[in-house]
Amino acid sequence: MKPLAPQPPKSDPRWSGHTDGAIYECYDPLVAAVGGIPITYRWAATPPAGPAAPPDPRVLAQSAIAQMRLKAVSIGIVPEPVAGRIGIIGMPTWMWVQDPGPSTLGPITRTASAGGFSVTAVAKADRIVWQMGDGSVVTCRGAGTPYADSFGRQPSPDCGHTYTRQGAYTVRATSHWTVDWSGMGLSGTIPLNFTQTTTITMGEAQVLSQ
Known part of the structure; x- marks a missing residue:
């Protein structure tokens, strides 16, 4: 997960009406491995923690x-x-x-x-x-x-x-x-x-x- 750069304007529906925080780009390698769309976007008030590393x-x-x-x-x-x-x-x-x-x-x-x-x-x-x-x-x-x-x-x-x-x-x-x-x-x-x-x-x- 990483902040989207540049950040979209506040009128972008991804803000869902929020004016604080930031929009983050989320990449899921498991979805990519099966041919799906691996990138999604989400708003968060604070930087979200990344996903836990998969087990060995x-x-x-x-x-x-x-x-x-x-x-x-x-x-x-x-x-x-x-x-x-x-x-x-x-x-x-x-x-x-x-x-x-x-x-x-x-x-x-x-x-x-x-x-x-x-x-x-x-x-x-x-x-x-x-x-x-x-x-x-x-x-x-x-x-x-x-x-x-x-x-x-x-x-x-x-x-x-x-x-x-x-x-x-x-x-x-x-x-x-x-x-x-x-x-x-x-x-x-x-x-x-x-x-x-x-x-x-x-x-x-x-x-x-x-």
């Missing part, structure tokens, strides 16, 4: 992400990570997500708004990277398949590993997310990741049978 769309995107309450997956794995459970080396290890849902795998959409502006973010876990503790890394594109006793010695169809040495192994499951956001004429991508850990024990069949 990236900040709104972060607010939308905070609403999602994203978190690390709960690890499902065989052998089970409980005392007294020991897996056999050379036998398939199965890994899966115990709690698949919007907050652990997506997709999930949230919108944040401020000052009349809005930004929408869409989040989805692209992959889960399993660090098996023996130097091996397994990348799985989905939640994996929960193990059932009926599967016997079959390997997992989509997310598994085989250990070759006995010992205790710390397994880390890291979910890698892509968050795409758009709003206020802008867009962007924010990568995120969350990690959960557990420990399993592997042993040799002859040791277990003794």
